[in-house]
Amino acid sequence: MGRLWTTWRRKPTGVLGALIIIAVIVVAIAAPKIAPFDPKEFAGPRLAHPGGKYLIGTNNLGQDVLSRTIYGAQISIAAGVTTAIIAVGIGTFLGIISGYFGGFIDLTLQRALEVLASFPALVLVLMIVSVLGRPGSSSKNLFVIAYQLGPLEIAIAVGSIFGIMRVIRSAVMKERDLPYIEAARSLGATPPRILWRHVLPNVLPYVIVAFSTIIGSVILIEASLSFLGYGVQSGTPSWGIDLSSRNREYFLAAPWLMVGPGVALSLTVLGYNFLGDALRDILDPRLRGSR
Numbered sequence: 001m002g003r004l005w006t007t008w009r010r011k012p013t014g015v016l017g018a019l020i021i022i023a024v025i026v027v028a029i030a031a032p033k034i035a036p037f038d039p040k041e042f043a044g045p046r047l048a049h050p051g052g053k054y055l056i057g058t059n060n061l062g063q064d065v066l067s068r069t070i071y072g073a074q075i076s077i078a079a080g081v082t083t084a085i086i087a088v089g090i091g092t093f094l095g096i097i098s099g100y101f102g103g104f105i106d107l108t109l110q111r112a113l114e115v116l117a118s119f120p121a122l123v124l125v126l127m128i129v130s131v132l133g134r135p136g137s138s139s140k141n142l143f144v145i146a147y148q149l150g151p152l153e154i155a156i157a158v159g160s161i162f163g164i165m166r167v168i169r170s171a172v173m174k175e176r177d178l179p180y181i182e183a184a185r186s187l188g189a190t191p192p193r194i195l196w197r198h199v200l201p202n203v204l205p206y207v208i209v210a211f212s213t214i215i216g217s218v219i220l221i222e223a224s225l226s227f228l229g230y231g232v233q234s235g236t237p238s239w240g241i242d243l244s245s246r247n248r249e250y251f252l253a254a255p256w257l258m259v260g261p262g263v264a265l266s267l268t269v270l271g272y273n274f275l276g277d278a279l280r281d282i283l284d285p286r287l288r289g290s291r
Contacts, residue, residue, distance in 0.1 A: 014278020020271030024264075028073040032140045037064040039071040039237040047254045057256040059247055069260035071140070071237035076268060078146035079153055079222045080215040086157040087218075088164055088211045095168025096195055096203070100176050109165075117162040125221065128155035129230050152231060156221050164210050171203040205283030212279055216272030223265055239265045 027034070036053065037043040043054070043064040050057040056065045094113070098106045116124065132151035146153075175181060176199070184194050225231035226240025234241065239261035247257045 011278040011281055013274040014282075017271040017274025017276075017278065020267055021275060024073050024268050024271070025077055027070055028077040029142055031070050031074055035064075035067040035070045037067040039063060039068040040235060043067070047250065050256050056260050057254065059242070059257055060250050060254075065242075065257060065260045068237045068242055069239070069264050072239040072242065072261055072264065073268075074140070074142055074145050075149070075232060075236065075238045076219045076222060076265070078142055079149050079156070080219040080272075082146045082149070083153040083156045083160070083218045084211050084215045086153060087160040087214060088207060090157070091161045091164030091210070092168050092203075092207050094161070095165040096172050096199060098165065099169035099172030100191070100195060100199060102173075106169075113162040113165060116158065119159075121159045122221075122224070124159045125155045125225065126230055128158060129225070134230065134233055149232070152222065152225070156218055160214055160218070164214070167206055167210060168203055171206045172199055175199055175202050205279075208283060209276055209280045212272060213276035216269040216276070219265070219272070220269050 036055075040063070042062045044058050044062055046058065046060055046062045048054050048058040048062075054064055054066070056069070058064055059068070094109055098109045119127070129151060132155065135149045135152045181194060181198060184198055189197075222231055223238070223240030223243070226238045227244045229244070231240055232238050242261040243258060243265075251258055
């Protein structure tokens with residue numbers, strides 16, 4: 001425990017990242033309670049300057065920018081966490097199977113996923129979204145939103161599985177021939193037991209780091225898709241939509257339109273990157289003494 005605390009003290013950016021993430025999650029959960037206005041409804045004059053009851057102004061439709069920024073956290077957190085669970089879960093399972101058994105199984109899985117990886121990530125996501133349809137969000141409950149964003153989450157997860165699988169596969173290949181695995185085999189342990197009781201716990205640090213790191217990337221991809229018009233449906237409070245062409249033509253006259261969603265998006269992605277970097281240093285024994 002003392003070593004863990006010392007490592008955290010050496011990585012203040014990790015603590016900062018964790019605090020940012022906690023704050024964003026709290027805002028996303030409490031959005032219906034803390035947002036001053038309904039994000040989809042008319043709140044006041046068009047392009048009202050920041051101040052008074054509109055802390056960071058209103059947009060060209062008279063909607064409160066702060067309220068839309070607060071509710072936008074729900075889309076980002078729901079999409080980011082759910083997509084990471086899907087991608088890391090499938091990627092970890094395939095990586096463990098591929099790395100441990102090798103041979104034909106490894107070859108088949110590698111070639112199949114390389115077909116997906118041959119497509120540019122954004123093109124692959126756009127193809128899947130066009131087939132599954134653009135998701136909508138008609139709820140203010142975080143868990144319901146995560147369910148409604150299913151098509152978008154699946155599309156982004158498919159494009160992320162290959163990279164995660166390769167990382168876990170490499171870690172498993174280092175573990176499978178170590179003496180403790182050989183000892184478990186000699187005692188009659190079955191492959192499922194070895195994978196569950198021995199291999200998975202030893203590659204879990206890689207899984208945790210992959211999970212914390214990919215969420216930031218997913219949030220950025222979701223915002224990019226919404227910016228391009230292929231993410232959540234128009235009108236949904238989303239940081240990407242609020243930075244897109246609907247508001248972009250007013251940025252010079254009303255620069256506060258980009259402040260809320262832009263700062264929120266940047267801080268959230270930065271927080272996950274800081275946390276992922278700190279977790280890598282804490283959980284990887286080879287890096288604990290290197291900084």
